Amino acid sequence: MHLNVLSQAVPSPLFEGLWRHPDDRSATGYRTMSHWTSVARKLEAACVDALFFADIHGVYDVYGGSAAASVRHAHQVPAIDPVLLLPALAAATEQLGFAVTYSTSYHAPYQCARVFSTLDHLTDGRVGWNIVTSDLRLAASTGLGTYIPHDERYDRADEYVEVVRALWERSWDAGAVRHDAAADVFTDPAAVRAVTHQGRWFTVDAAHQCEPSPQRTPVIYQAGASDRGTTFAARHAEVVFVTLNSAKRGAETVARLRRRAEEHGRGPDALRILQGMPVLLGRTDEEARERAEQFTALSSPGGLLAKWCGWVGVDLAAHPDDTPIAEILTEDGRSVVGFLASAAPDRAWTVGDVRDFIATPRRPHRFDRLMLFGTPEQVADRMEEYVEVAGVDGFNLFPCPPSSGIDDICDLLVPELQRRGLFRKAYDPAETTLRERYFGAGRRDYLGASER
């Protein structure tokens, strides 16, 4: 089983209001190296595969037509740039992998290729790239990009990945760097070539600036859930995040993803599919329930609304309560209808219903359906079910609460998984890169490698 732990370099990662938890260390720690170093060391001691950083550019200002709710509740703002944390965290650890979200919409591919080659060098091959196209509603306000419709964004991202792969895999031959002092040859010029690309979106005619790094191409993560996003994942991704509503119903989603990858000419073993879920643990039933109560009490309704409205792109404060929600959802929000329908199939959701559903702090039913909640034994049981029934390869865990939840994963959950023989008790020393951690030592047949 593979375990990623997800975080974000913000005061209250993922859970709005939880910076108020008495054991919180994120509210001020998120902008310090010492905080993240101790998180990374803790995860490494538990043999976790990778620490994964979500990221965002800009400040969500949908709810109430302003950024006030996001700012007040620290919904992804303030947020430092997580890419800058990775080399220091790698220096503080030896085996833990790191993956970071980096947008194809806000950085030129030549720059992206250099950033990840640098990260791969400085982490000794322990880096992954979570490809996002960004929803781009914030692109205009930040001046970072221009709005592009959803599917077209993925067309652009396809071309983007083509360019960066070429820079990583085809520009420098293995052994190009000679260090031949006698002949005054540092690098053999015949073994380095310009990548020449002239496409719809990008033009490059230059050699890559970095010599080959341990992995060359970072491990490619992706989480697109739309049909076009799934196609993108099937084509490019190695680690895919899914959010299955149940183990049983999720089996078909997992099988379809693997099938789609095969349709794109990739092997049956090409994907590692990780179920993304919050995890809230207690040593006993009673402690778990107490913590659930505390979680509910500390959640910020305003923060939850800022998050949901920003995510979906609809201001729930701007429409009469009885407006059917389906009428006001934008292109990117359509999938939300399905999500709500699955939560209450018989209900004709209105704006008021949705607002109450999002903002009501006490939603105990959520703790068993959408969260890995309970004692380590109960949570391990559910994880086993996801592996066996849905066929996932592991989990992307969202620690809840953000700070002490990391300790709980390492101190309570991992030992239970290890006891059951479901999770490693030590890193395999033969697996020296993050790709080998996922696919086994010596694994080299990742996408793009064959181009050499």
Add this chain to the structure above:
Amino acid sequence: MHLNVLSQAVPSPLFEGLWRHPDDRSATGYRTMSHWTSVARKLEAACVDALFFADIHGVYDVYGGSAAASVRHAHQVPAIDPVLLLPALAAATEQLGFAVTYSTSYHAPYQCARVFSTLDHLTDGRVGWNIVTSDLRLAASTGLGTYIPHDERYDRADEYVEVVRALWERSWDAGAVRHDAAADVFTDPAAVRAVTHQGRWFTVDAAHQCEPSPQRTPVIYQAGASDRGTTFAARHAEVVFVTLNSAKRGAETVARLRRRAEEHGRGPDALRILQGMPVLLGRTDEEARERAEQFTALSSPGGLLAKWCGWVGVDLAAHPDDTPIAEILTEDGRSVVGFLASAAPDRAWTVGDVRDFIATPRRPHRFDRLMLFGTPEQVADRMEEYVEVAGVDGFNLFPCPPSSGIDDICDLLVPELQRRGLFRKAYDPAETTLRERYFGAGRRDYLGASER
């Protein structure tokens, strides 16, 4: 006296061919954290102000019409992204400052503002930004930008700095972050505002993504030598790099820079002007001469040509030897004529002359004119002269050879400067930020701060 040490995350920083030096550690070390950590710790033990990273985007391909010479001689290629080194180096040190080159042409201002706020948080206020506009000849081939004429680049950079300053200084009030758990207020929304800018080059209408960092605005470094570059420095820079040909003739340049800053409404104390020079030390006259011989022997003519042609934008291999050099220089290369004229005023430089001048490895006259060369006593004498006669505030030192040259600066030169009372023997604990290191503890009246 202020001392910066300049390097670059490349195998042979600044000196082409010197990766072949027997004591070299850069050729493979440049892409590892451990190498840079040991460099930073060494500089911190010597109480140096800051480690400064030059940078470049792309691969120079002017000489011979291809990248072959640059690649062969490792002239700034391979090159990792130095920005990614800083948080880890700050974690490995406590007082040393760090400055990094970051181009206004290749990154959006909103992104730049976030990167430097992140760096300033993670380094506890020890970061500086060397503003470059990039020469942009490589912009087309890398797809990172489009060519803009020299002076217009600076107009654009003026606007760029205006935008990032506004994000750093005006978007978040001091005390905006409340951590008020009882009121469920992380940040007071009334104390955070969008920066609204619609200019010729940039449009932004968003709040800064980061809460105020220790320095807010990083220390601004600049090195523009052209008239337009000098105006830019006078307007924005706090630390200015100059390359004076002699202490005596440099006095007027230094005085003019300070005058220009005052003309822009800044105080007489607004600039720290650092003379940039290579330094090659020996314990004795004889050792210094031996090392000069060795330096000359290890210099790569091909690398020097790749560097010079890339820098000036002219392919010396593409013109008959008797072509007058002034005829083929581009806009950016005009200043070179003055430089060559100062080296040999009576000579009518041809392409062949220049090529021989650049590529001839044995140029002993260079060691006294353009280099701080000799015993620690001799070098300290010359540095004193620059401070007293030219009026500079310190130096930006280019260690030669790149690896052992750092040791020589720390072990031979700094002790001599300390013995003379010219350089600190310990960091002043009251100076907690890099800005305070340059301008004194409590100094807060930097550009932009008054905007709050």
